[in-house]
Amino acid sequence: xxxxxxxxxxxxxxxxxxxxxxxxxxxxxxxxxxxxxxxxxxxxxxxxxxxxxxxxxxxxxxxxxxxxxxxxxxxxx
Numbered sequence: 514x515x516x517x518x519x520x521x522x523x524x525x526x527x528x529x530x531x532x533x534x535x536x537x538x539x540x541x542x543x544x545x546x547x548x549x550x551x552x553x554x555x556x557x558x559x560x561x562x563x564x565x566x567x568x569x570x571x572x573x574x575x576x577x578x579x580x581x582x583x584x585x586x587x588x589x590x
Contacts, residue, residue: 526562528562528563528564528567529547529562529563530544530563530564530567530570530571531564531567536567536570537567537570537571537574538574539574539575539577539578539581539583540578540583542578542583542584545571545574545575545578545584547561547563547571548561548563548568548571548572548575549575549584551588552587552588553584553585553586553587553588555571555572555575
């Protein structure tokens with residue numbers, strides 16, 4: 514039996530937050546729009562091209578902005 518291994522995908526583009534040397538902040542809605550899909554869901558880091566450290570901080574900032582009513586939880590259907 515052949516054992517299947519997971520392929521690790523690496524992004525060729527650098528993280529936009531690492532390039533700017535800033536962290537995602539809940540009040541900066543333009544930087545948070547990178548991590549939100551059209552349906553207002555948090556997008557994976559493979560889609561956004563953000564490194565692991567900044568993806569965790571981006572998700573936390575999006576959640577804080579939602580609780581402060583700066584961002585909607587879902588899009589209108």
